[in-house]
Amino acid sequence: MDDQTQTDAQQPPRRDSDSLFDAPPMAEQERMVEAVLFASAEPVTVRDLMSRMPHGCNPGEALEHLRKRYEGRGVRVVQVGDTWAMRTAPDLGYLMQKETVESRKLSRAAIETLAIIAYHQPVTRAEIEEIRGVSVSRGTIDQLLEMEWIRLGRRKMTPGRPVTFVVTPTFLDHFGLESARDLPGLKELRAAGLLENRPPPGAFPIGQGDSEDERRDAEQPELFDED
Numbered sequence: 001m002d003d004q005t006q007t008d009a010q011q012p013p014r015r016d017s018d019s020l021f022d023a024p025p026m027a028e029q030e031r032m033v034e035a036v037l038f039a040s041a042e043p044v045t046v047r048d049l050m051s052r053m054p055h056g057c058n059p060g061e062a063l064e065h066l067r068k069r070y071e072g073r074g075v076r077v078v079q080v081g082d083t084w085a086m087r088t089a090p091d092l093g094y095l096m097q098k099e100t101v102e103s104r105k106l107s108r109a110a111i112e113t114l115a116i117i118a119y120h121q122p123v124t125r126a127e128i129e130e131i132r133g134v135s136v137s138r139g140t141i142d143q144l145l146e147m148e149w150i151r152l153g154r155r156k157m158t159p160g161r162p163v164t165f166v167v168t169p170t171f172l173d174h175f176g177l178e179s180a181r182d183l184p185g186l187k188e189l190r191a192a193g194l195l196e197n198r199p200p201p202g203a204f205p206i207g208q209g210d211s212e213d214e215r216r217d218a219e220q221p222e223l224f225d226e227d
Contacts, residue, residue, distance in 0.1 A: 023057050024057065026058075026061065029062040030062045033059055044084055045082055049084075070086075073089070076089055078178070081179060085173065090176055106143070109140050110143055117144075117165045117167055118171070121165065122165065123165055149174070150171070152165065153165060
């Protein structure tokens with residue numbers, strides 16, 4: 001047996017799962033992830049990152065390292081649902097106000113509808129109307145759909161199979177939330193002055209009380225302003 005044959009016999013067989021090339025160092029993987037997040041107009045998933053990066057990379061681990069590295073900086077790496085993005089630190093948001101060209105406020109009906117969907121999702125239109133105590137106009141739902149703050153969910157397993165509504169990653173991203181579970185509770189809303197002393201839902205029969213148009217022009221809180 002010659003030297004070459006003996007050397008080959010001593011080496012363990014290469015498994016199919018082994019990569020021909022080593023993955024880049026984690027520091028380099030962080031740079032790759034940072035570049036993609038910075039250049040992307042929309043939040044990206046780990047799967048998106050994996051498809052862009054060299055074979056053997058671990059974008060999930062790189063994201064965690066990157067998020068820690070950006071803690072306390074003017075820009076943060078944040079998770080939005082199952083996606084990731086770079087966002088301005090919340091306490092520096094006031095610096096961006098000059099960049100806002102126009103701010104269009106939602107009607108009270110739209111705010112109430114959006115809040116009900118966010119806190120009760122998945123919820124049907126009939127359930128929204130039952131909670132609000134008044135009917136919901138198609139224009140209100142259409143506006144929220146056009147803003148991509150809500151979307152159609154699964155049909156409910158009840159007679160008629162009504163469609164449900166849920167909030168979207170765009171909604172979560174706009175308000176800096178990782179998931180709907182991060183929405184403020186009643187105490188926080190009252191402390192922020194966003195809850196009023198109003199009759200409880202269902203105090204008026206459906207179709208009575210304040211109409212959609214009468215409620216539309218009331219002064220709006222800033223929680224659900226559209227930029």
